[in-house]
Amino acid sequence: MNPLIAVVGATGTGKSKLAVDLASRFNGEIINGDAMQMYRGLPIITNQIPIEERNGIPHHLLSCIDLDAEAWRVGLFKREALRIIEDIRARGKVPIIVGGTHYYTQAVLFKEQLVGEGVDDESEREQLTEFSSTSKKWPILDSSPEVLLEKLREVDPVMAARWHPRDGRKIRRSLEIYFQTGRRASDIYKEQFSQKRKAMDQEEGLLRFENTLVFWVHAEKEVLNARLDARVDDMVKQGLMTEAEKMSDYLREKASQGIEVDQTRGVWVSIGFKELAPYFKAIRDGEASEKEIEDLKRNSLELIRIATRQYGTSQVKWIRNKLWKALTEAGETRRLYLLDSSNVSDWSKCIAGPSEEIVQLMQQNKPTPDPKSLSQLAAAEFGAKEAQAQKREQTDPIGRCYTCDVCQKTMATEDQWHIHLNSHQHKRGLKSASKRTQRDEYFRKKELEAKGIQALETEPGS
CATH class of the missing domain: 3.30.160 (Double Stranded RNA Binding Domain)
Incomplete structure (x- = not known):
C-alpha cells in the first residue's frame, strides 16, 4: 500500500519538519507545494527549510525558478507534481507533498472539481484561459458590482442569489462563464455536482489516488500568533533585510534598463518584501532623518508580523472550508488527520509518533484511527465540522445568500x-x-x- 501523503497547515506550524520526518521514516521524497518557495535565492523571505534540516531528503519543485518568473499557475503545478509523483513511485519511494499554497495541493489530491469551487482565485481564472481578454469583448464586465449583479439576475438568477452583492469578483466570474460558454454557471455547477454524485454512487472515488493521507499540522491561534511574531524576529537575524534589499536592488537594475517589473504578481507579493519597500525607498531618497528611517523600519517589521498572522489565518480558513468541503463531497473526511503542534516540546508524542503510526497502518492495509481521537484540538475541530454538516443541505451545490x-x-x-x-x-x-x-x-x-x-x-x- 503505497500512499500519497500531503502535509497542510498554517505557516509556522511545522509542516516542513513533519514532511522530513515522514520521508526519513518511510523512504520518501518531498514535493514542495508552496508557490513562493519555488523561487531561488530567497530562502529566508520564502521560509524554505534550511538544507541542514532536510536530512538528505530530495525536495522537488523547491528553489527552482528565477525572480522574474511568474508564480506557477495551478494547472502547470498539477502537471509537474503528478509527473514527479509517478517518478517517485516508480523508484519504490513514497511521495510527500507539503506547502502552504493549499490550492496547489488540493488540485493534486482530487480529480476535476467544480468550476469556481474548491480552488482559489488563481486557478479559477485559469479554468477558462480566454477570460484574460473578456472585458474587451464584453465591456460590461468592467462595470460596478451593482451593474454586474443586475445583469447576472437577468441571465442567471440562481447564481445572482448565491453571491453577496458586494462580491464583484464572484459575480463577474459567473457572468464570464455565461458569456464564454453560452450556458448559465448554475447549470454547469449542477451538472458537475451530479457527475460527482454519480461517481460516488459507482464507487469510482473523487480522490486522485486511492491511498491518500492528509496531515493537518495545527496549533491554537494564540500560541501560533506568538510563534509567528517570534519567527519574524528570527528571520531578521538570519538575513531577511539583506534578501529584501537584494530584491529592491533587482527592481532598480531592471528599471535602469527600461524594464518594468509587475510587482503585483509572483515573488513580489511575498510577505517580507512589499512591507519593507517603503523603508528601502526612504534610504535611497536620502531625505528622511535617522529617527524617521528607524521608525519606518520598525513599522515595516510590524506590518510583516501582521501580514504573517493574517496569512496563517487564511490558510486555516482554506482547510476548514474548501479542503473539508472537497473531502466531504468525496466521502473521505477520514483521510484528514489533525496533529496538534501547539506544544513543540511534545513533537514526538503529538506529531511524529501518531503520524508514523497512521502511515504504517495504511501501508499494512489495517484500519486507521478515528481522526477525532488524536487530541482535544482534533476532536473540537472535526466535531464542529460534523455538526455543521448535519445541519447543512447536502444536495445543493450552489447555495444562496x-x-x-x-x-x-x-x-x-x-x-x-x-x-x-x-x-x-x-x-x-x-x-x-x-x-x-x-x-x-x-x-x-x-x-x-x-x-x-x-x-x-x-x-x-x-
Missing part, C-alpha cells in the same frame, strides 16, 4: 445567517423596528382621528 431586511445586511452562508439572527445587532434592530412600527401606528391613528374630526366639522349642521 441571505439578506436581513431589518438590518440591511447580506450574509454569504447559512452559518453566517444563523450567527446574525442570534447577534446583538440583529436583536437591537428588531427592537428598533418594533418601536418604529409602534410609532408609525400611533401617528397613523392620530392622523385618522384628525381626519374624522375634520369630517365631522365639515358636515352640515355641525
Whole structure:
C-alpha cells in the first residue's frame, strides 16, 4: 500500500519538519507545494527549510525558478507534481507533498472539481484561459458590482442569489462563464455536482489516488500568533533585510534598463518584501532623518508580523472550508488527520509518533484511527465540522445568500445567517423596528382621528 501523503497547515506550524520526518521514516521524497518557495535565492523571505534540516531528503519543485518568473499557475503545478509523483513511485519511494499554497495541493489530491469551487482565485481564472481578454469583448464586465449583479439576475438568477452583492469578483466570474460558454454557471455547477454524485454512487472515488493521507499540522491561534511574531524576529537575524534589499536592488537594475517589473504578481507579493519597500525607498531618497528611517523600519517589521498572522489565518480558513468541503463531497473526511503542534516540546508524542503510526497502518492495509481521537484540538475541530454538516443541505451545490431586511445586511452562508439572527445587532434592530412600527401606528391613528374630526366639522349642521 503505497500512499500519497500531503502535509497542510498554517505557516509556522511545522509542516516542513513533519514532511522530513515522514520521508526519513518511510523512504520518501518531498514535493514542495508552496508557490513562493519555488523561487531561488530567497530562502529566508520564502521560509524554505534550511538544507541542514532536510536530512538528505530530495525536495522537488523547491528553489527552482528565477525572480522574474511568474508564480506557477495551478494547472502547470498539477502537471509537474503528478509527473514527479509517478517518478517517485516508480523508484519504490513514497511521495510527500507539503506547502502552504493549499490550492496547489488540493488540485493534486482530487480529480476535476467544480468550476469556481474548491480552488482559489488563481486557478479559477485559469479554468477558462480566454477570460484574460473578456472585458474587451464584453465591456460590461468592467462595470460596478451593482451593474454586474443586475445583469447576472437577468441571465442567471440562481447564481445572482448565491453571491453577496458586494462580491464583484464572484459575480463577474459567473457572468464570464455565461458569456464564454453560452450556458448559465448554475447549470454547469449542477451538472458537475451530479457527475460527482454519480461517481460516488459507482464507487469510482473523487480522490486522485486511492491511498491518500492528509496531515493537518495545527496549533491554537494564540500560541501560533506568538510563534509567528517570534519567527519574524528570527528571520531578521538570519538575513531577511539583506534578501529584501537584494530584491529592491533587482527592481532598480531592471528599471535602469527600461524594464518594468509587475510587482503585483509572483515573488513580489511575498510577505517580507512589499512591507519593507517603503523603508528601502526612504534610504535611497536620502531625505528622511535617522529617527524617521528607524521608525519606518520598525513599522515595516510590524506590518510583516501582521501580514504573517493574517496569512496563517487564511490558510486555516482554506482547510476548514474548501479542503473539508472537497473531502466531504468525496466521502473521505477520514483521510484528514489533525496533529496538534501547539506544544513543540511534545513533537514526538503529538506529531511524529501518531503520524508514523497512521502511515504504517495504511501501508499494512489495517484500519486507521478515528481522526477525532488524536487530541482535544482534533476532536473540537472535526466535531464542529460534523455538526455543521448535519445541519447543512447536502444536495445543493450552489447555495444562496441571505439578506436581513431589518438590518440591511447580506450574509454569504447559512452559518453566517444563523450567527446574525442570534447577534446583538440583529436583536437591537428588531427592537428598533418594533418601536418604529409602534410609532408609525400611533401617528397613523392620530392622523385618522384628525381626519374624522375634520369630517365631522365639515358636515352640515355641525
